[in-house]
Amino acid sequence: MRPPSPPRPLAFTTLDSLAAFLGTRLPATALASWGTVPGTKTLLNLFLELSQGDCVLVPAEPPQHPVVRAVHVATVRIRNRRGALLVETRQLLSDGTLRARGARPLSEKMRPGETPEAAAARAVHEELGERVRVRILGGAEPRVEERESLSYPGLYARYVLHAVDAELVVGVLDEGEFETEEAGEHEDEVEVEGGGGAITVKRHYWKWVDDNEVAGGAEGERQRQSAH
Incomplete structure (x- = not known):
């Protein structure tokens, strides 16, 4: 017996069509918080992500949620x-x-057809800077996390996480803390009538930590996510 086909991604040609679709499936209070509550993004952000292939919306199976935002992340x-x-x-x-x-x-x-290693190299260029060089060492089997999106409250998300290991070669401080300018996001320059501008990342703040610090930070992050 042939296994069932995965659900086909939903397509939206206009911002209005996406708004109409979500308006019948998500709480009005959740949609109203997008782009107004600090740390959230706008409907235009989601529309651009869908248009650029950064994520897809799919019907949930089983349908405990009306729709799921599926994202592959390096x-x-x-x-x-x-x-x-x-x-x-x-x-x-x-x-x-x-x-x-x-x-x-x-x-x-990750973008359509992009490998985790290629996405990792692009991330280094866009978030750490053109002068930064790392040595890609390889990756691990992907794992899946599912939870409500923090950027889009009320919208359930499925993250397929592809871990890539790398070593710093040159380009940034190799101890302590530093910050960098974002070079890859320009959605704030895009506006759609009735949609306003998208919210983007302008600056990143970094820190070198030991593994025990990572474990503590990850636990705190999980607690924050569960609270949302």
Whole structure:
């Protein structure tokens, strides 16, 4: 017997069609919070993600949620000479919000047909800078996390996480803390009538941590996510 086919992604040609679709499936209070509650993104952000292939919306199976945002993410575990891990602690968003990130390694949404290694290299270029060089060492089997999206409250999300290990070669401080400008997001320059501008990351804040610090930060991040 042939296994059932996976659900086909939903397609939206206009911002209005996406708004109409979500308006009948998500609570009005949740949609109203998008782009207004600090740390969230706008409907235009989601529309651009869908248009660029950064994520897809699919019907949930089983349908305990009306729709699921599915995202493939490359998580880049960069280590320095002594084995410390580079993590992002905060992000400065285009609306002026400082969004806490816990102790989260560099990560990037993968594009259609992109390998985890290629997404990792793009993430280094866009978030750490053109001068930064890392040595890609390989990856691990992907794992799946499912939870309500923090960027889009009320929308359930499925993250397929592809871990990629790397070593820092040159380009940034290899100890302590530092910050970098985002070079890969330009959605804030895009506006759609009735949709306003998208919210993007402007600046990243980084820190080298030992593995025991990563474990503590990850637990705190899980607690914050469960609270939402």
